[in-house]
Amino acid sequence: DFSLFCSFGTSCLKQGNFGDIIWFLQSFAHTLQKNFPHFQPEFSLNFLIFFLAGGLPFLRKFKHKEIEAATNGFSAILEAGPGGRAAYRARFADGLVATVRRAGGDGDQDREAFYRELQLLARLNHRHIVRLHGYSDGHSRFLVFDQMENRSLKECLHDPLRTPLNWRTRLQVAIDVAAALEYLYYFCDPPVFHVSVNSSNVMMDANFVAKVRFTVTIVHTCLKHIDRPTEAYEIQQRRRDLVFQYGVLILELVTGQSPGGEGELVQWVQEPGFACTMYKMVDADLGNIYDSKELRNLVIIARLCTRPGNDAMVSIPLILRYLQGKVANLGCESENICELSV
Numbered sequence: 626d627f628s629l630f631c632s633f634g635t636s637c638l639k640q641g642n643f644g645d646i647i648w649f650l651q652s653f654a655h656t657l658q659k660n661f662p663h664f665q666p667e668f669s670l671n672f673l674i675f676f677l678a679g680g681l682p683f684l685r686k687f688k689h690k691e692i693e694a695a696t697n698g699f700s701a702i703l704e705a706g707p708g709g710r711a712a713y714r715a716r717f718a719d720g721l722v723a724t725v726r727r728a729g730g731d732g733d734q735d736r737e738a739f740y741r742e743l744q745l746l747a748r749l750n751h752r753h754i755v756r757l758h759g760y761s762d763g764h765s766r767f768l769v770f771d772q773m774e775n776r777s778l779k780e781c782l783h784d785p786l787r788t789p790l791n792w793r794t795r796l797q798v799a800i801d802v803a804a805a806l807e808y809l810y811y812f813c814d815p816p817v818f819h820v821s822v823n824s825s826n827v828m829m830d831a832n833f834v835a836k837v838r839f840t841v842t843i844v845h846t847c848l849k850h851i852d853r854p855t856e857a858y859e860i861q862q863r864r865r866d867l868v869f870q871y872g873v874l875i876l877e878l879v880t881g882q883s884p885g886g887e888g889e890l891v892q893w894v895q896e897p898g899f900a901c902t903m904y905k906m907v908d909a910d911l912g913n914i915y916d917s918k919e920l921r922n923l924v925i926i927a928r929l930c931t932r933p934g935n936d937a938m939v940s941i942p943l944i945l946r947y948l949q950g951k952v953a954n955l956g957c958e959s960e961n962i963c964e965l966s967v
Contacts, residue, residue, distance in 0.1 A: 684747055685759030687769060691717060692761050696725055715769070723758055724773065728766040739766045745817065753805035755828055755838040773836065775829035782824060783883055789910035794833050795878045796919055796948070799926075801835035802827055802874065803945040806867060809837075811942060818863045822870035824877055868941065872930025875923050881908030891931045894924065922948065929955060 693699065695715035703712040703724060715725045728739045739762065746757040746768070761767040775781060778798060781790050790798075802822070809817040821839070828836050876890040877883070893899055893906065903924055907915065926947070929939045939955050946952045 684743075684757065685769070687717075687759050687761040687767070689761055689763045689765065692725055692767050692769075694718070695723075714772070721758070722772045724770045726768050726770065728760075728768055736766070743768070749809075749813070749817070751805060751808045753801045753834070753836050754808070755836045770838070771830070771836070773828035774831040775833060777825050778827040778829060778835065779824035781829055781833075782877065782881055789881075789908070790833070792911055792915035792919070796916075796923070797833075798827065798829075798835040799875055799878060799923060800945065800948045802837060802871065803941055803948060805835075805837040806871065806941045807945055810864070810867065816860075818867060822867060822874055824874060827874070868930045868939065871941065871944075872927045875927040875930065879908065879920065879923055879927070880906050881910055894928045894931060895933070899924075899928070925955065 695717045696713040701714040705711050711727050713725045715723045756771045758769040826838050
């Protein structure tokens with residue numbers, strides 16, 4: 626009986642009987658893989674720890690009825706996401722205001738994906754990552770995140786009914802997103818790769834501080850221990866994709882043009898004479914209220930990030946230090962773009 630099996634495991638952990646614990650871990654992993662063939666061995670152990678610990682103690686576990694009441698019967702829809710992953714505005718009885726996101730379907734494979742996502746999100750702790758408050762894992766599964774009062778960067782840039790973002794805010798968004806990406810790629814072990822860096826996935830809080838939200842894939846092999854060339858290639862390719870997408874985001878911040886035209890924007894910034902038209906490309910909503918040197922810096926970054934076929938692409942940490950004024954250049958002294966007049 627599965628419940629008796631788990632009760633025995635819990636008893637082993639409490640009594641510190643390590644021989645029995647090892648046997649139990651191995652048997653439990655085998656049982657999970659037998660019943661759920663798509664389970665991976667390393668995740669079986671994580672799932673076991675999650676299960677025996679009664680969840681994640683540093684996350685709040687919500688009851689379904691709490692979620693339903695807080696979202697007014699799931700009527701306060703913020704957005705209709707793919708695969709049934711709708712998001713709702715929620716106000717809980719204790720005063721917590723949050724965003725509740727439905728976590729996919731209800732099958733066994735969806736359950737595995739939910740616990741993977743939950744464990745990953747729970748270990749992220751950064752000022753520029755949308756924070757996970759808690760979860761509900763009943764028949765329907767939900768994730769509860771910080772409420773982002775100013776919604777997405779996309780809405781801030783392209784909604785004609787909203788006050789346009791000023792230059793200082795746009796520059797700070799570029800810095801905030803770079804800080805989040807540096808954390809995900811260089812400080813998480815294993816590194817976490819943002820699937821899509823775009824203005825829809827950059828959220829703005831009440832003070833217009835940018836925070837990244839995302840769906841993710843995990844690279845299980847740490848960068849220090851890569852043995853297979855295919856794994857190294859995959860990581861390098863993901864890194865290039867991330868940097869390219871960040872460059873496109875910079876172009877959107879500067880020009881105010883929607884992502885639908887990103888091909889034309891990339892083509893423009895890669896042209897030899899792009900500097901001659903740089904000021905004409907600035908978002909008209911900004912008028913002339915921007916810093917020319919900071920504009921130059923952002924355009925240089927966008928050009929380097931979106932340069933085709935460049936394996937030695939500029940890194941996110943270097944970009945961040947450059948925007949923060951901690952380094953004087955991006956290592957491209959020989960490039961004419963670094964000699965742009967302002």
